Amino acid sequence: IVVSGSDDHLWKMWTLPAGNILRTGEGHTEWLSGCCFRPSGTQLVTSSGDMTVRIWDLSKSGYILTLKGHARAVQDCSWHSCGDLVASASMDSTSKIWDINSEKCRYTMRGHKGSVNSIEFLPFSNTVLTSSTDKTLSLWDSRTVRRLF
Numbered sequence: 498i499v500v501s502g503s504d505d506h507l508w509k510m511w512t513l514p515a516g517n518i519l520r521t522g523e524g525h526t527e528w529l530s531g532c533c534f535r536p537s538g539t540q541l542v543t544s545s546g547d548m549t550v551r552i553w554d555l556s557k558s559g560y561i562l563t564l565k566g567h568a569r570a571v572q573d574c575s576w577h578s579c580g581d582l583v584a585s586a587s588m589d590s591t592s593k594i595w596d597i598n599s600e601k602c603r604y605t606m607r608g609h610k611g612s613v614n615s616i617e618f619l620p621f622s623n624t625v626l627t628s629s630t631d632k633t634l635s636l637w638d639s640r641t642v643r644r645l646f
Contacts (some may be wrong), residue, residue, distance in 0.1 A: 500541060502529025503646045504619065507551075508543055517642050524560045531573040538587055542583050544571035550585045552597065563594050566602050569612075584625055586616035594629050594639050600637075604642040608635060 498519065502508045509542040510520040510531055527546030534541055534578065540561075550571055552562040568587035576583055582594045582603070592606040592613050611630035618625055625637040636645040 499506070500534065501531045502532045502543060502545075504528045506545075508532050510555075520555065522560070524551060525549065527570070529564075530571060531575075532578050533574055535576050536578050537580055540579070542574045544574040544585055546570040548587075550574055550583060550595065562597070564600070564602070566593060566605075567591065570597060572613065573615045573617075575617045577639070578621050582618075584616045584618060584639070586613035586627055588612040590629070592616050592625070592637075594625070594642075604639070606642050607639050608644050609633065619628055 498510060498512060500508055500510045502580040506525045508522040509518050511518055525545040525547050529545050531542055531544040536625060539555055543551050548567045551560040554561045555612040567587040567589050571585050571587050573586040581597050588591045590609050593602050596603045609629035609631050613627050613629050615628045623639045625639050628636045638645055
């Protein structure tokens with residue numbers, strides 16, 4: 498199973514190799530830039546040009562949580578291996594760590610001078626990797642928001 502996002506504001510879940518559509522998610526008001534499964538496989542996080550990050554429960558139809566706080570389009574999203582944290586990267590030059598249980602932004606990471614285009618939690622760690630249009634990569638400690646590199 499894979500998931501994709503598109504300019505049509507939808508995400509779609511597909512079976513491989515047949516390519517059958519299992520589910521379609523509707524709710525963002527702009528293009529989708531990122532989709533990532535929760536490690537347990539029960540939920541999905543999406544990022545969008547509408548400046549939001551949304552959490553979807555795959556057993557229900559529709560999103561269950563909208564995270565707002567970026568000032569420009571959200572370019573990417575990633576789920577921590579613990580399943581309680583989500584990271585987002587934005588054209589506003591920031592990245593955020595969201596606590597899904599409290600439904601709030603835990604930290605905002607500042608330091609890039611351009612749009613942050615990708616973000617990824619390194620597997621089974623508290624380290625976050627970001628890349629930016631300022632032509633840099635950064636490693637961050639998601640517990641302290643300290644830039645490691």
